[in-house]
Amino acid sequence: SELIEEDDTPVRWFRANLCKTTREKILKEFGHLDQVSSFEELEVGKIYHDEYIPNLFGVHPKEKIVSSDAYLNGRIIIQDRASCFPAHILHPSPGDKVIDACAAPGNKTTHLASYLNNIQGSITAFEKNESRSKTLKMMSEKAGALGCITVNVGDFTASNPEDFPDVTGFVVDPSCSGSGIFGRAFDEDSKTDDAVDEERLAKLSGFQFTIVRHAMSFPSAKRLVYSTCSIHAQENERVVVDLLNDPQVKSRGWRLCSRQKIIPDWKRRGFVEEFSSFEDPEAMAGGCVRSLPKVDGGIGFFAAAFERTDESISQVS
């Protein structure tokens, strides 16, 4: 929903909302559209079944989706493909308790709920902005996902980890520069973009680091996905590197997941040079995914996944 107003979206992505329907029913509802094998082939009347995210489909931006009954009644949710990465990477299993630390408007929260079929687990969704938290509640309701979502209006960094002894998974998608969103200057080599306001980026990355580190201090946390819709290394790989080098994070046994655990077939990974201080920079970059605006069919995006073993959890506690 962050982007549905965008005119020059190359693809309109939507996912079947498993809190309200099944993949089969959605395929039937959109059965009049002919399947194509890549999103570049999309035109009105065609549909692409995404190969990376289950139950995600792409149509031509001019396809009438927003006026469809499926959309109006929350059986499908319009969400950029890359923005679907975090919940898919976390992939909560029935019974899991997870936290979405920065939740409004709720795209990733309701996507997480889809993995829990709305009832088999719980999601605590933090949102510090009161008016945005209302949107989050509305969106969760429209998605039929209030069976597992509890909205917590407040600052996630002020939460007490001991109040959440059973929470194992986290999506942390904090405020960022939004430089991956269309209409802003970008190119492949945006790292040297003059327009980048270094001071603003430094502030944002400091906040991003703090909020992820707080999530990493929860007693049973063992898997965490960090994401931004920024294309700048400063908010992405550099935050990851700072976390991995942080003594508190290290002492808790956190490490970056291997490529195998984070959409392995997706080609565009983290910037290798940002991990030059590590023994195997290529492997570290493999623990991150990137998406380029437009070329990859949607917004510019970054995600990295961290994990720690049950053994390191018991050593800390």
Ligand code: SAM
């Ligand atoms: N994950 C959302 C989605 O997919 O729909 C988008 C999240 S947006 C990038 C970041 C959100 O985090 C904003 O709504 C912002 O108000 C909220 N936020 C920022 N700092 C926060 C904090 N300390 N605690 C909780 N929420 C925070």
